[in-house]
Structures are given as structure tokens and as C-alpha cells.
Amino acid sequence: MNVVVVAAHAESLVNFRGELLRSMVANGHDALALAPGNDTRVRAALNTIGVAYATVPFDRTGMNPFRDAFAAVSLDRTLRRFRADAALVYGAKPVIYGSIAARFAGVPLRAAMITGAGSALGGASGLRRRALSLLLRSLYWVALRQAHLVFFQNPDDERFFRSMGLVGDRHQVIRINGSGVDLERFSLTALPPAPVTFLMIGRLIRDKGVSEYVEAARRVRRTHPEIRCLLLGPLDSNPSAIHLDELEAWRNEGAVEYLGAVPDVRPFLASSHVLVLPSYGEGMPRSVLEAMAMGRAVLTTDVPGCRETVEDGRNGYLVPARDAGALADGMLRMLAQPGRLEEMGRQSRAIAEERFDVNAVNRAILGAMGLN
DSSP states (O other): OEEEEEOSSHHHHHHTTHHHHHHHHHTTOEEEEEESSOOHHHHHHHHHTTOEEEEOOOOTTOOOHHHHHHHHHHHHHHHHHHTOSEEEEESHHIIIIIHHHHHHTTOSEEEEEEOOOOHHHHOOSSHHHHHHHHHHHHHHHHHHTTOSEEEESSHHHHHHHHHTTSSOTTSEEEEOOTTOBOTTTSOOOOOOOSSOEEEEESOSBGGGTHHHHHHHHHHHHHHOTTOEEEEEOOOOOSTTBOOHHHHHHHHHHTSSEEOOOOSOOHHHHHTOSEEEEOOSOOSSOHHHHHHHHTTOEEEEESSTTTTTTOOBTTTEEEEOTTOHHHHHHHHHHHHTOGGGHHHHHHHHHHHHHHHOBHHHHHHHHHHHHTOO
């Protein structure tokens, strides 16, 4: 079969879907990966596993309907030229416009993967946010009516989409454990020596809880100045992105150590004791899964996607979202029992092996799409 995978971020095709694409090729299928941006590193990495790469002109954070319509038309043409037999789309704009384009292109099998509901879809205070939420719901309603399969990465998102009537009996709905994690590449690693080091990995946007992490670090370091609080991840063009001047102020203050964006997070996970993710909501956070696979305790929020990764008190702790004080209390709780961090890390690895093996996740996806 000719299979097309459409993403909102080029890097995610390698970091999140690389093993899935590799499995498609190994099973005898021709695969084409599509994303915005002519990323030569991504193109080269995909070519090494036999996957073609092409660009699609999605403006990931823009709200211009004419540009989005142009992207959908461009995608329709690409699907027709490739003679796609199946399409898998993930990320908000690929799901919306990719599903519609695949329907018009006559792709026989259309699958959408929901990788998080997002704060905009849920609605919020303010006329502009409510209008955006209504628009997104309408677009999802139209788009998901074109899909045969809908994958969800956590039960909360599935319930949410069902409650809004966006998925129903007409769909085959399948729950998967996120993107999974490569348990060999992210192998169990011994904890580093003191001081206790906290690490947050993620795009620098407010919905990831970056501001709460910085404030919590600021509070904890008042009584524990020896600890390290690391922040790793790229700047972003999202409307809720952290601005460079704000980041510079944090760095100058010394509340956190900003490490920038890196191609391989494993050395930084190996040099940390606790992975912190104060997100407002996820599909299934890859950074947490990678930390768990490497044997790290996790401190994250009790929100969709994140809560599925932590058994409170076993491999880490859950705290309320949008609450820097609660996050600081969680960090202090871990500092009060440093001897437990190693055992929590072992439990994280055990949970990763039991539930989040990328091979098991990919088998579920390929089986549902008839690509195994």
C-alpha cells in the first residue's frame, strides 16, 4: 500500500513516528511523510529508512483561512500524485485539513490521531477564546466525519470528543498508549550524584507550565540553593510562547538554567534525578515516557495525558495544574526523601516496559490500519 503520514512538526516524524514509519516500510508499504518546512535533517533521517519526505504549507499557529485552504488544496494534490491508499494525520491542523483533503483525494483509508485536545478547543473566558473554541469544534466536526479510524492517546480526550459529538458510532475508535518509547534507545540509567537536579523538557509555551516551573524553582531554591533546576526546549511561535526577553530575565535571575534545544535529550535525562512537566494537558507526554524509560521519578500535573504516566507515590507525584505553589510543594516533597528517588525511577521503568513500549503501540496502530 501507499501510505501517507501528515504531521504538524517535521521533527516529530523522526522523534515520535520514526519507528512507526520504519515498520510500515519493513512490512512492504511505500511511505510518504509530510510536514511544514524543508527540514534537511528530517529529510535525510527519513530517507535512511526508506521514507520519502515532502512539504505541506501548513502555518502551524496561524489563523488565516485562505492559507489553510491553500494548504488543504496542496495536500489534496500530493495525495493524488502519490496515489495514497491510506493516510494517517496527527496534530490539530493535519487532522482538520488533512482529513478533508484525504476525503477529496479519494484516499480509501483515513485515520486521525488526536494527540491532545488543546486549551483552545476546550474553551475559556473571553469572547475571542470562546469564538476560537467554537470555530475549532466546527472544523473538527467536519474533519472527523471524513475519518474512518480515530486514535486517542488517553481516555479523557476520548470522553471529551465524544461529549462534543465529534466522534461516535460511525467511527472505529482505538485507544493507544501515546507514541510509546523506544526502551532500548532510552535505557535504564543510574542516578547521578548530588545535588538533586530537576529537569523540564518541552516547547517554551505557557500551556506546558513553563511559568509555573520557573516560579516553583524560585521558591524551592530559597531554602535549597544547592539544587539545580534545568529547562530544555526550543522557543516557539505559538501565541502562548514564552518571549525571549522573559527567558533572559529568568536566566539572569538564576531561577533556572536554560539549556536551549538539543537533538538528543538522553544525556540531560541521565544527569537529572526528576523529570518535571507542569503541563495544562497532553495527549501523552513523550518527555515523561522517555524519562520513565531511563529510570527517573516524575513530577507532573493531574491533567489528561499526564495523569496516565504516574501512579501517585509509586513512580512520582501528581499536582494540580496552573499552581506554582503546589508544584513547589511537590519538589520539596521529593527533596525530603532523596533515598526514594532511585526506587521511584525503577518503578517508572517497570511501568514503561509494561505499558509504553513503542513496538506494542505501533503494532496496535498498524493492526487497526491493516498495515501489519
